[in-house]
Amino acid sequence: MTVRTRIAPSPTGAPHIGTAYIALFNRAFAKHHGGQFILRIEDTDQVRSTRESETAIFEALRWLGLDWDEGPDVGGDYGPYRQSERTDIYREHAAKLVASGHAYPCFCTSERLAAVRREQEASQQRIGYDGHCAALDPDEAARRVAGGEEHVIRLRTPHEGICKISDQFRGEIEIGWETVDDQILIKGDGFPTYHLANVVDDHLMEITHVIRGEEWISSAPKHLLLYEVFGWDAPVLAHLPLLRNPDKSKLSKRKNPTGILYYRQAGFLPKAIINYLGLMAYRPEGDLEIFDFETMVSTFDLGRVSLGGPIFDVQKLRALNGHYIRALTDTELLESLKSWLLHEDALLDVVRMAQPRLEQLADFMPMTAYLFADQVPLDPADIDQAGKESGRAAEWIQFVQWEFERLVCWQPDGIRGCFQSVAEREGVKFKQLLGVFFRVFSGRAVALPLFETLVWMGRDMALRRMQYAQDSLREAGIGLSGKALKRLEKSYQERYLEEGGKDG
């Protein structure tokens, strides 16, 4: 049997460093056994998935050298590798389960579901679907479905007994069936949920080992049940510990840079990142810390994975990166710098932005230096005053952060739209608002055109600089407290999100 593993990211937002971490272990394991590593795009969430994000995932994983043997862009014998192109398959499989009685149509409205949950919360009961439609007569249910009534398909789960999950790292995990909900398999829009799509695809794509994040342990019973009712063998399950923020919470962009493309823009070398990610929860042997992917492949052993949630420490990554930079020859370093940002394509854009402002060629480097930096020097008091409304800069930066995260197409017009939308809603002059941001992104009051430079540096780096600014404001005592942030988030949702999404 050939070992086949996969990474199955959801194309929503910026490619996440956690995806690379899981991908690394899957790829290393597959390659160790001479097997295949597959990339599958889980775009079953029609609302949040975008093609831009998918493309960025390809780009980010390739940059790290985490190539795949089969995937949407390279093909393979088990395609299509995009779940949105496999909906018929899921519907057929769901229909089989309905026919065999293992699943049933559910006609409950979201209002009723919400009411049920409120009641369960109030009476401190276990939260979950109450099985309202499970008892429906199958023939009648079939008639209602045929009549075009809106419905979802739910999995019929047992309500007693114990589900034993064999986890490659943890041994046997026992979860009582009474804690498992009648999971929705097919949503109202006809798309499958992760649970169904994932099981069907892993089986059809002949995935032998599912190495995924620990957040999936509690839904493993549903997956195992699906394998069982389909009459399939389940793959080996192995749940990796989640990467954490310094405060131990699950790695999040608010507290840590999580965008892979940020690390590229900031000048980290792929092999340093791979090495560092490999160090999270793993050590090839004894005290060995410096190793490349090939070493990881040749020595890979699932038994050496440690289970405590590792904190992603950028400082140590930086030290490791420095080690790799020093190991380069001078010409190799030069090549690295070139392929980083000192290549013609990138420089030509910078030259175009700088030209109207240049009086001497010697002005070029100082004028553009901030583009090639990670962090720029920030003066919190100056940032705050730039908006001419003391104390509001932190809020504006936060609103723009949220607008940036939501922006589909990272181009000048869309970026301008984000600023405009914040200027309008916050009642601040566009020019004043931008004054704040020139300082945030360049560390100066005067710089190259803002929207173009943002496109040039990329969304992840833009977000990172805003985070640096927030940190600096907070340190100066004019930033957002946790409480203020919560309030702001609510305000954002009410005033920005109600009027429909934005795109560029």
Add this chain to the structure above:
RNA sequence: GCCGCGUUCGUCUAGGGGUCCAGGACGCCGCCCUUUCACGGCGGUAGCACGGGUUCGAAUCCCGUACGCGGUACCA
């Protein structure tokens, strides 16, 4: 709340009953090298969450407690 997973220096980890008064790396501190800084070298700082067992012997096995994290969606 309920369910599950986890717990060795500040951080990443080695360790899988005696060789551990716990080893390495990052960080931090000191010294050396050095026109500065960095690199490099040397030294130091700091940890087995707690309480019970099992055992001649426990960081290592078992139980409980505490704490952390995850899940509890028509998100993945």
